[in-house]
Amino acid sequence: MISDLRVFGRGYLRNRVGLFFGLIFPVILIGIFGAIFSGGSSGTITVYAQNQDTGPFPTPQMDIASQFLSALNSSGTIQVITVANSENFSKYLADHSVSDGIIVPTDFSANYLTLRQVNVTVYGNPTSSTSGIVSGTVNGAANYFNLQLFNGSSVIGLMQTTVNTQQTKYIDFLIPGLVGFSILVSPMFSLVNISSEYKKIKLFKQLSLTPLTKMEWLMSKVIWYIFLSAVSFLLMVAVGVFAYGANVTLTLWLIPFLVLGPMLFASLGMLVGTVTKSIETAGIIGNIVTFPMMFLSGTFFPISIMPQYLQSIAHVLPLFYIIEGLNAVMVYANYGQALIDIAVVTVITLAIFVAAAKLFKWRED
């Protein structure tokens, strides 16, 4: 088995495509998602504003409209870009392909100072995630100015935190998902391909003429993908930690998932390749099994945002329990949950491994 493992591993390392998808691709994903969600930009939303309140103001302190826009600008959430009053504001926004905008109306300052109702107009696109932030920020500034008018101060404040004991960032949640992705994709696709191709070119028949047993052959593939997944895991964690400052809990509780996961999906790939009659069919069935699992198991986003029926589907997908378990161990330190996930994954893995080993044939009757 060791010699088979050595030959297979050497062949794998010489195959640039396999190496790319096994090791490099998951790291690239971490890099891309990390870059998208871990800052690097100012984090502010650009908002166009038209200040139609041009005065006259007896003293600069009475130019409340300008002070209001300054307050928005210093909120840290939005960055105001002033648009000349000569522009048609709606058209200006459309011409610049933006949806967020603010109009401060004529006599805004005078009305404010004389306690007359005055409205700031906020443009926004309900389907855009930035519109809510702009409305919220404008609303917050308006409340502040309202309180100032009566020399009031806020009584109830807001302190944001996360459920973990330490500050948790998106990258911290992303790493377990992408580790699960890597555990799924590489062994699964590889074994679907290998098992159907070796069957077609009669390489299994050839190997059956040596003292190597089919169980030894299968185990050497499982061991290789456990090794590969471990390396991939370390690379992803290293990029997450060193490039994006991710907080990752490394504990022995990870080992069951890093061992059982590749074993499960290598066996599942083997099973698909074994029960299908051609390489093409194996590829199609492999994709049908893999892609829903990839997106519905909480790999890139939590399943709690999905409709109930999709959540129910997620609960029958083996990858869901691996990602849930990895999250329980790496993010929440919830070892009770992890134990349940380990139990579920163990049962599924053993069932699929036994089925693959039974149905996979070296030779024909």
Add this chain to the structure above:
Amino acid sequence: MNPVEVFSLKKHYGDLKAVDGISFTVNEGEVFGLLGPNGAGKTTTIEILEGLRKRDEGTVKVLGLDPWGNGYELHRKIGVIPQEFTFFEKTSPREAISYYADLFGINVDPDEILKEVLLEDSAKNLFENLSGGQKQKMGLALSLVNSPDLLFLDEPTTGLDPTARRAIWEVIRGLKKKGKTVILTTHYLDEAQQLSDRVAIMNHGHIVAMGTSDEIIEAHGSGERLEIHGSEQLAAYVQANTDLRVEYDKDKSLISATLSKKIDALAALAAVEQSGLDWGEIQTRRDSLDDVFVKLVRGMVDEQGEIAVESNNNKSSGKRRN
């Protein structure tokens, strides 16, 4: 005990009788050729002997073992090149030999084996970069790793160019010199004739002829004859003035007189000379294995082994496993 003993072997795939009651033995140290067109049942037979397929009926002993029940024990003692040998693409011949040696738990010198199969120049090239002939040589090399006394070579030169085929033949001759027993399947007559001590011709799951090339030609060929290029009139003259059986092929303008003994040729030549008619090239000829093969395989063979008329029904089926 002979290395291979087969008696009344049968293997059916549904209604298709791929192997239909064949019997033969292979002697120690001989190259035994299984010759036949595609679909004759050669590969099914050889795979049953290798323990890769289960037989339906009959008795098979390979090195004293029943191949189906004793595959792992048998595979340590035999060497095999399957039809269309293939291997891991990213592995070189030298690495492949070391891999097989590890699997068999033995120590070998890869370079020595590569030299034996004339592949030492490509020892480090990956399998995917080898030519067809080099790939087959690598297959031969792997079949030799466990130093087997019995080798199964299933169409080892199919698809190769003439130079590559002759290189493989050299390797097989080398194996024979070392006293190895070789079972070779092929559909190339020249290959069977060049390499085999004895040949079994298979067709439609039956062995239709078996023995040395001479024995098969003797048993199934039309014997020695004198061939004379000339007119039909000359043919009639020879027929009338000798005791010989004379046939005439109008298309080729060829007179063919069957010789039961060599001296009959003189009688035929004397008749030609006496006729005063024109004649062209004269030669004596006997059926080659090629002629016999074509007759046996393309023609309908009846129960007595006599060749009847050519029949489309006798052509091999594309669905047949070979």
